[in-house]
Amino acid sequence: MKKKFPPSLSASEATRVGNHLSLSADHVARARDTADSAKVLGTAGASVWQTEQLSCGAPALLTLRDVSHITKMSRSSLYNMLAANEFVRPFKMGRRSIRFLDSEVRAWIEERVAQRDAKEQSL
Structure with a gap:
C-alpha cells in the first residue's frame, strides 16, 4: 500500500x-x-560504553540508576547499604552527582556470589 x-x-x-x-x-x-x-x-539500563572500559583506557563510571539496573536493587536499598558501608564507595563528581566504578560494582557482585557458594558448600 x-x-x-x-x-x-x-x-x-x-x-x-x-x-x-x-x-x-x-x-x-x-x-x-x-x-x-x-x-x-545483564546490563539493561547501562549504556553500552559504560559496561566496558572506555577506548581511551579510562575506567567506566556508572550512575546510581545504572548500578540499580545491574544489581536489580532499588535506589533506596543501595542508599541504605552505602550508609552501612556494605556497598562499594562512590565518587563524588559534583554537588549532586555520584558515580561508581564499573569494575568495583562487578567485583562486589562476584564477591557476593562467592559468599553464597561458600555457604552452600559448608552446609
Whole structure:
C-alpha cells in the first residue's frame, strides 16, 4: 500500500519524508537489538560504553540508576547499604552527582556470589 502524504508536500518532499520514516524504523530496530543484548548481558539500563572500559583506557563510571539496573536493587536499598558501608564507595563528581566504578560494582557482585557458594558448600 502506498503511503499517503499531505497534498501540500511535493514529490521530492514526500520522498524525503518517506526516507526519514524508514530510517527511523531502522534506528528503532537497532536500538531494540541493543536493548535485547544488554538484557542478555545483564546490563539493561547501562549504556553500552559504560559496561566496558572506555577506548581511551579510562575506567567506566556508572550512575546510581545504572548500578540499580545491574544489581536489580532499588535506589533506596543501595542508599541504605552505602550508609552501612556494605556497598562499594562512590565518587563524588559534583554537588549532586555520584558515580561508581564499573569494575568495583562487578567485583562486589562476584564477591557476593562467592559468599553464597561458600555457604552452600559448608552446609
